[in-house]
Amino acid sequence: MADALPRRSAGLGLRRALLDQLIEAPAGAFDFLECAPDNWIGVGGALGEKLEALSSRHPLSCHGLSLSLGGPDPLDAGFLRQTRDFLDRHRAALYSEHLSYCSADGHLYDLLPLPFTFDAVRHVAGRIAQVQDALGRRIAIENVSYYAAPYRALGEVEFIGAILREADCDLLLDVNNVFVNAINHGYDARAFIEAMPGERIASYHVAGHYDEADDLKIDTHGAAVKDDVWTLLAHAYATHGVRPTLLERDFNFPPLPALLAEVERIRALQAKAP
Template identity: 55%
Template sequence: MNSKFSAPVSGAGLGLHRSLLDKLTHLDSKDINFLEIAPENWINVGGRLGGQLRSYTEKFPFVCHGLSLSLGSPAPLNIDLLKAVKKFLGEHNIRYYSEHLSYSGDTGNLYELLPIPFTEDAVHYVAARIRQAQDILGERIAIENATYYYAPQQEMAEWEFINAVLHEADCALLLDVNNLYVNSINHQYDAIDFLEKLHGERTAYIHIAGHDTEIEDFYIDTHGTSVSHDVWNLLRVSYSLFGVQPTLLERENNIPPNDTLLQELNKIIQYQVEFNNQKT
């Protein structure tokens, strides 16, 4: 792995949601190599829930994936939120922080991840905000390729936009292969060609998840189903192109029993072992 951009975790991880707090207590980092949370859901949370979180952050390596920094928003960057995130990362020894390449409102938060126009002006604007965030946090962050269901003012391809932001902001990439697959179906492009053109050497870690396919040729990123065969294949392609990276399973809806979650995590590990063995 490229140490310049990789997150200081390894193996297969899982998104930790409150519904899982009582279900994973008997497991440790041998079972789940790292966990991920959204800091906005936990900042200033005390009492029983805060104590439960502390019991996990003392036992597992953690990364944070932000939801509401709104990097593409017209409103000024939320400095108070960034300062609170920085404090939270330190309090819980969180090893890495990432955010979505999207926006979620202007002066208010719509709690939706909306697409940033793929334009040169947007590249300069968003990259400057990422650099500002990195200066405040005192560390490089990763940005995630987000799902989008419409593409306003699209002057360049999605991969071109992502690459330009990565380069100008000098940030890392959180590569979500499920988001990539969903976008490739909805916007009719070749997902493998996209990966081959992406600056994947900047990948810090990877997300993998399931999606809804009830509407033909229009998929929805739900994190509510098992990972599809096509998404597993994209994970394999990303390993072959960029090397084995820490990979996290996102499951937020219709959460199955632990055995099913661990089976998917073990499949990630199997792929990682397979590709690592190919290098030796």
């Protein structure tokens, strides 16, 4: 397993559309890259060679898409073995997955929210424990954006905290998701950040979103990070301390220098944080 990422580090999402630009990027342009193993397992040829080149040069973090931690279907043991091999091969420093589900008798091709119930806590925590055993490492779970809230016996803060404790895993705190959910569901984003268990935070994500309306934000990863999200990230640093932070961008890619300018903004906020 690779060494842990430095707390003061800023990364960029490794996307196929950016491969050539990332390979040609100047030294020190970013501190690490993050990819989804689900999109790379079994990929060979020129694309596989470029991934190998990047992972041999830069620390790699991995963010899963399809384990379906909250789903009803049995965990895919074969896929977990492939994921472990991928993480070990590329010496991945971190591995995270979404606190959601994406399959039920087949893939649903979306990250769907869970009911905030005690039964869901036990179900998800048990599955996270299985995943950690299968991968031979701790994982982090990411708070997700959602637009329709299932049944709630617990608040979201209590739900996330209960899973982290019962599963004994870490948290990937997505600051943009907190901002989007706070607008869409009418809660205080800063208070939500403050209520997160800082000792569990392994890393942060920031991304852009789409302003559908004053009271409706859509998590797209297809635009520049908004000023309000940068401000919320600074608040997270001030509250819980600096951790490795990734800039997510999935489409509508600007020229690489524009993305690297956002990576530099992460670094600037980290430098100012206590």
